[in-house]
Amino acid sequence: MQSNEAKSDSCRRFQFTSRQNDINFSININEKYSTSYGYHVWPSAPVLAQFVAHFREEFKDKNIVELGAGTGMVGIVAAKVGAQVVLTDSHQYPECLRLCRQNVDINGVKDNIVAIESLDWGQLDEHVLQMPAFDYILSSDCFYDQKDFEDILSSVSFLIDKHHKKGTIFYTTYQERNSDWSIECLLNKWGLKCDYICLDDFEANTGCIAGSDISSKHTIHLLKITKHLENH
Numbered sequence: 003m004q005s006n007e008a009k010s011d012s013c014r015r016f017q018f019t020s021r022q023n024d025i026n027f028s029i030n031i032n033e034k035y036s037t038s039y040g041y042h043v044w045p046s047a048p049v050l051a052q053f054v055a056h057f058r059e060e061f062k063d064k065n066i067v068e069l070g071a072g073t074g075m076v077g078i079v080a081a082k083v084g085a086q087v088v089l090t091d092s093h094q095y096p097e098c099l100r101l102c103r104q105n106v107d108i109n110g111v112k113d114n115i116v117a118i119e120s121l122d123w124g125q126l127d128e129h130v131l132q133m134p135a136f137d138y139i140l141s142s143d144c145f146y147d148q149k150d151f152e153d154i155l156s157s158v159s160f161l162i163d164k165h166h167k168k169g170t171i172f173y174t175t176y177q178e179r180n181s182d183w184s185i186e187c188l189l190n191k192w193g194l195k196c197d198y199i200c201l202d203d204f205e206a207n208t209g210c211i212a213g214s215d216i217s218s219k220h221t222i223h224l225l226k227i228t229k230h231l232e233n234h
Protein backbone atom coordinates (compact mmCIF):
# COMPACT_ATOMS: atom_id res chain seq x y z
CA MET A 3 0.00 0.00 0.00
CA GLN A 4 1.27 3.46 -0.87
CA SER A 5 1.86 5.94 1.91
CA ASN A 6 0.13 9.32 1.67
CA GLU A 7 3.36 11.00 2.60
CA ALA A 8 6.21 11.62 0.16
CA LYS A 9 9.02 10.73 2.55
CA SER A 10 12.34 11.86 1.10
CA ASP A 11 15.49 9.74 1.26
CA SER A 12 18.09 12.28 0.21
CA CYS A 13 18.37 15.94 -0.64
CA ARG A 14 20.48 17.49 -3.42
CA ARG A 15 21.47 21.13 -3.53
CA PHE A 16 21.91 22.94 -6.85
CA GLN A 17 23.66 26.31 -6.89
CA PHE A 18 23.03 28.41 -9.99
CA THR A 19 25.71 30.97 -10.81
CA SER A 20 27.03 32.48 -14.04
CA ARG A 21 30.38 33.58 -15.38
CA GLN A 22 29.18 37.19 -15.13
CA ASN A 23 28.08 36.62 -11.52
CA ASP A 24 24.64 37.96 -12.34
CA ILE A 25 22.83 34.83 -11.13
CA ASN A 26 23.22 33.42 -7.68
CA PHE A 27 20.53 31.27 -6.17
CA SER A 28 20.23 27.70 -4.96
CA ILE A 29 17.47 25.15 -4.74
CA ASN A 30 17.15 21.97 -2.71
CA ILE A 31 15.57 18.89 -4.25
CA ASN A 32 14.44 15.92 -2.22
CA GLU A 33 14.66 12.53 -3.92
CA LYS A 34 13.31 9.13 -2.97
CA TYR A 35 15.05 5.81 -3.31
CA SER A 36 12.67 3.97 -5.56
CA THR A 37 12.60 2.35 -8.96
CA SER A 38 9.92 4.84 -10.07
CA TYR A 39 11.34 7.25 -12.63
CA GLY A 40 9.90 10.43 -11.17
CA TYR A 41 11.61 10.21 -7.79
CA HIS A 42 15.10 11.19 -8.94
CA VAL A 43 16.69 14.15 -10.65
CA TRP A 44 17.67 12.78 -14.07
CA PRO A 45 20.81 14.06 -15.83
CA SER A 46 18.72 16.05 -18.34
CA ALA A 47 17.05 18.12 -15.62
CA PRO A 48 20.03 20.27 -14.51
CA VAL A 49 20.72 21.04 -18.19
CA LEU A 50 17.21 22.37 -18.80
CA ALA A 51 17.21 24.13 -15.43
CA GLN A 52 20.51 25.80 -16.35
CA PHE A 53 18.97 26.92 -19.66
CA VAL A 54 16.04 28.51 -17.81
CA ALA A 55 18.34 30.18 -15.27
CA HIS A 56 20.69 31.46 -17.98
CA PHE A 57 17.91 32.90 -20.16
CA ARG A 58 15.82 33.95 -17.16
CA GLU A 59 14.62 37.19 -18.76
CA GLU A 60 12.86 35.11 -21.45
CA PHE A 61 10.91 33.21 -18.79
CA LYS A 62 10.14 36.00 -16.33
CA ASP A 63 6.38 36.67 -15.97
CA LYS A 64 5.56 33.87 -18.43
CA ASN A 65 3.11 30.98 -18.01
CA ILE A 66 4.84 27.64 -18.12
CA VAL A 67 3.74 24.02 -17.94
CA GLU A 68 6.24 21.27 -17.22
CA LEU A 69 5.42 17.76 -18.45
CA GLY A 70 6.70 14.69 -16.58
CA ALA A 71 8.07 16.99 -13.91
CA GLY A 72 9.33 14.22 -11.60
CA THR A 73 10.91 15.97 -8.62
CA GLY A 74 9.87 19.37 -10.04
CA MET A 75 13.42 20.69 -10.35
CA VAL A 76 13.07 22.48 -13.70
CA GLY A 77 9.73 24.10 -12.87
CA ILE A 78 11.02 25.23 -9.48
CA VAL A 79 13.93 27.01 -11.19
CA ALA A 80 11.42 28.60 -13.60
CA ALA A 81 9.42 29.84 -10.63
CA LYS A 82 12.63 31.19 -9.03
CA VAL A 83 13.29 33.31 -12.12
CA GLY A 84 9.79 34.78 -12.04
CA ALA A 85 7.54 32.47 -14.09
CA GLN A 86 4.07 31.15 -13.17
CA VAL A 87 4.37 27.38 -13.36
CA VAL A 88 2.16 24.31 -13.54
CA LEU A 89 4.13 21.18 -12.68
CA THR A 90 2.52 18.05 -14.07
CA ASP A 91 3.12 14.33 -13.93
CA SER A 92 1.02 11.23 -14.53
CA HIS A 93 -2.00 10.64 -12.29
CA GLN A 94 -0.62 7.11 -11.95
CA TYR A 95 2.13 8.44 -9.69
CA PRO A 96 0.40 10.39 -6.91
CA GLU A 97 3.44 10.04 -4.70
CA CYS A 98 5.53 11.74 -7.36
CA LEU A 99 3.07 14.65 -7.36
CA ARG A 100 3.42 14.78 -3.58
CA LEU A 101 7.22 14.86 -3.87
CA CYS A 102 6.83 17.79 -6.28
CA ARG A 103 4.72 19.56 -3.66
CA GLN A 104 7.31 18.86 -0.98
CA ASN A 105 10.08 20.28 -3.18
CA VAL A 106 8.04 23.37 -4.02
CA ASP A 107 7.46 23.92 -0.30
CA ILE A 108 11.08 23.41 0.83
CA ASN A 109 12.19 25.99 -1.73
CA GLY A 110 9.78 28.56 -0.38
CA VAL A 111 7.85 28.89 -3.65
CA LYS A 112 4.36 30.17 -3.02
CA ASP A 113 1.16 28.32 -4.00
CA ASN A 114 0.05 31.17 -6.22
CA ILE A 115 3.26 30.79 -8.28
CA VAL A 116 3.36 27.02 -8.74
CA ALA A 117 0.43 24.63 -9.18
CA ILE A 118 0.84 20.86 -9.20
CA GLU A 119 -1.56 18.87 -11.36
CA SER A 120 -1.81 15.53 -13.09
CA LEU A 121 -1.40 15.37 -16.86
CA ASP A 122 -1.03 12.08 -18.67
CA TRP A 123 0.66 12.29 -22.05
CA GLY A 124 -1.72 11.73 -24.93
CA GLN A 125 -4.84 12.04 -22.78
CA LEU A 126 -7.20 14.92 -23.39
CA ASP A 127 -9.44 14.72 -20.37
CA GLU A 128 -11.66 17.53 -19.13
CA HIS A 129 -8.92 18.84 -16.88
CA VAL A 130 -6.43 19.19 -19.74
CA LEU A 131 -9.07 20.73 -21.99
CA GLN A 132 -9.54 23.46 -19.42
CA MET A 133 -5.89 24.28 -18.88
CA PRO A 134 -4.93 27.93 -19.43
CA ALA A 135 -2.73 29.21 -22.24
CA PHE A 136 0.99 28.65 -21.82
CA ASP A 137 3.91 30.60 -23.23
CA TYR A 138 6.30 27.69 -22.74
CA ILE A 139 6.12 23.95 -22.31
CA LEU A 140 9.15 22.33 -20.67
CA SER A 141 10.16 18.72 -20.20
CA SER A 142 13.34 16.96 -19.23
CA ASP A 143 14.01 13.30 -19.96
CA CYS A 144 10.51 12.39 -21.09
CA PHE A 145 11.67 10.89 -24.41
CA TYR A 146 13.07 7.70 -22.86
CA ASP A 147 10.59 5.13 -24.11
CA GLN A 148 9.60 5.10 -27.78
CA LYS A 149 6.06 3.99 -26.96
CA ASP A 150 5.40 7.39 -25.36
CA PHE A 151 6.88 9.65 -28.06
CA GLU A 152 3.65 10.20 -29.98
CA ASP A 153 1.61 10.71 -26.81
CA ILE A 154 4.03 13.42 -25.64
CA LEU A 155 4.00 15.20 -28.99
CA SER A 156 0.22 14.96 -29.31
CA SER A 157 -0.14 16.61 -25.89
CA VAL A 158 2.36 19.30 -26.89
CA SER A 159 0.57 19.90 -30.18
CA PHE A 160 -2.75 20.14 -28.36
CA LEU A 161 -1.42 22.59 -25.76
CA ILE A 162 -0.05 24.81 -28.52
CA ASP A 163 -3.16 24.63 -30.77
CA LYS A 164 -5.88 24.82 -28.20
CA HIS A 165 -5.05 28.35 -27.18
CA HIS A 166 -4.04 29.57 -30.62
CA LYS A 167 -0.82 30.65 -28.94
CA LYS A 168 1.26 30.69 -32.08
CA GLY A 169 4.35 31.55 -30.13
CA THR A 170 4.19 28.69 -27.61
CA ILE A 171 7.61 27.05 -27.45
CA PHE A 172 8.39 23.58 -26.19
CA TYR A 173 11.90 23.18 -24.76
CA THR A 174 12.90 19.63 -23.98
CA THR A 175 16.12 17.95 -22.93
CA TYR A 176 16.79 14.30 -23.54
CA GLN A 177 19.56 11.86 -22.82
CA GLU A 178 21.03 10.05 -25.81
CA ARG A 179 20.25 6.37 -25.22
CA ASN A 180 19.79 4.95 -28.68
CA SER A 181 21.05 6.73 -31.76
CA ASP A 182 18.42 4.92 -33.88
CA TRP A 183 15.56 6.70 -32.14
CA SER A 184 14.07 9.63 -33.99
CA ILE A 185 11.03 11.84 -33.55
CA GLU A 186 11.28 13.40 -37.01
CA CYS A 187 8.29 11.56 -38.56
CA LEU A 188 6.16 12.32 -35.52
CA LEU A 189 7.11 15.98 -35.61
CA ASN A 190 5.95 16.13 -39.23
CA LYS A 191 2.76 14.27 -38.42
CA TRP A 192 1.87 16.77 -35.66
CA GLY A 193 2.92 19.87 -37.64
CA LEU A 194 5.93 20.51 -35.43
CA LYS A 195 9.53 21.43 -36.21
CA CYS A 196 12.61 21.38 -34.05
CA ASP A 197 16.01 23.00 -33.68
CA TYR A 198 18.92 21.88 -31.55
CA ILE A 199 20.27 24.39 -29.05
CA CYS A 200 23.97 24.20 -28.34
CA LEU A 201 24.83 23.63 -24.67
CA ASP A 202 27.70 26.13 -25.01
CA ASP A 203 25.09 28.86 -25.48
CA PHE A 204 24.10 28.67 -21.83
CA GLU A 205 27.19 27.44 -20.00
CA ALA A 206 25.97 23.83 -19.83
CA ASN A 207 28.71 22.16 -21.83
CA THR A 208 30.70 21.45 -18.72
CA GLY A 209 31.29 18.63 -16.27
CA CYS A 210 29.52 20.53 -13.54
CA ILE A 211 26.12 22.20 -13.83
CA ALA A 212 24.72 24.10 -10.88
CA GLY A 213 27.44 22.60 -8.72
CA SER A 214 26.48 19.03 -9.64
CA ASP A 215 28.20 16.50 -11.89
CA ILE A 216 25.16 14.28 -12.45
CA SER A 217 24.82 15.35 -16.10
CA SER A 218 28.50 14.94 -16.91
CA LYS A 219 28.60 11.26 -17.85
CA HIS A 220 25.81 11.47 -20.40
CA THR A 221 25.19 13.06 -23.76
CA ILE A 222 22.30 15.45 -23.29
CA HIS A 223 20.57 17.43 -26.03
CA LEU A 224 18.24 20.40 -25.84
CA LEU A 225 15.51 20.79 -28.47
CA LYS A 226 13.34 23.79 -29.23
CA ILE A 227 10.07 22.56 -30.74
CA THR A 228 7.48 24.86 -32.30
CA LYS A 229 4.55 24.62 -34.71
CA HIS A 230 5.07 25.12 -38.41
CA LEU A 231 3.73 28.59 -39.16
CA GLU A 232 1.60 27.36 -42.08
CA ASN A 233 -0.52 25.39 -39.60
CA HIS A 234 -1.95 28.61 -38.14
Ligand SMILES: C[S@@+](CC[C@H](N)C(=O)[O-])C[C@H]1O[C@@H](n2cnc3c(N)ncnc32)[C@H](O)[C@@H]1O
Nearest residue numbers: 039040043044047070071072092122123142143
Ligand atom coordinates in the same frame (compact mmCIF):
# COMPACT_ATOMS: atom_id res chain seq x y z
C1 LIG B 1 12.83 9.91 -16.55
S1 LIG B 1 11.69 10.72 -15.53
C2 LIG B 1 12.18 12.45 -15.69
C3 LIG B 1 11.75 13.24 -14.46
C4 LIG B 1 12.24 14.69 -14.47
N1 LIG B 1 11.66 15.43 -15.56
C5 LIG B 1 13.74 14.75 -14.54
O1 LIG B 1 14.30 14.97 -15.63
O2 LIG B 1 14.40 14.58 -13.49
C6 LIG B 1 10.17 10.70 -16.52
C7 LIG B 1 8.98 11.37 -15.87
O3 LIG B 1 7.84 11.22 -16.71
C8 LIG B 1 6.72 10.81 -15.93
N2 LIG B 1 5.82 10.04 -16.78
C9 LIG B 1 6.01 8.77 -17.24
N3 LIG B 1 4.98 8.40 -18.01
C10 LIG B 1 4.11 9.44 -18.05
C11 LIG B 1 2.87 9.67 -18.70
N4 LIG B 1 2.31 8.73 -19.45
N5 LIG B 1 2.26 10.85 -18.54
C12 LIG B 1 2.83 11.82 -17.78
N6 LIG B 1 4.01 11.68 -17.13
C13 LIG B 1 4.65 10.49 -17.26
C14 LIG B 1 7.34 9.99 -14.83
O4 LIG B 1 6.48 9.90 -13.70
C15 LIG B 1 8.60 10.77 -14.53
O5 LIG B 1 8.38 11.80 -13.61
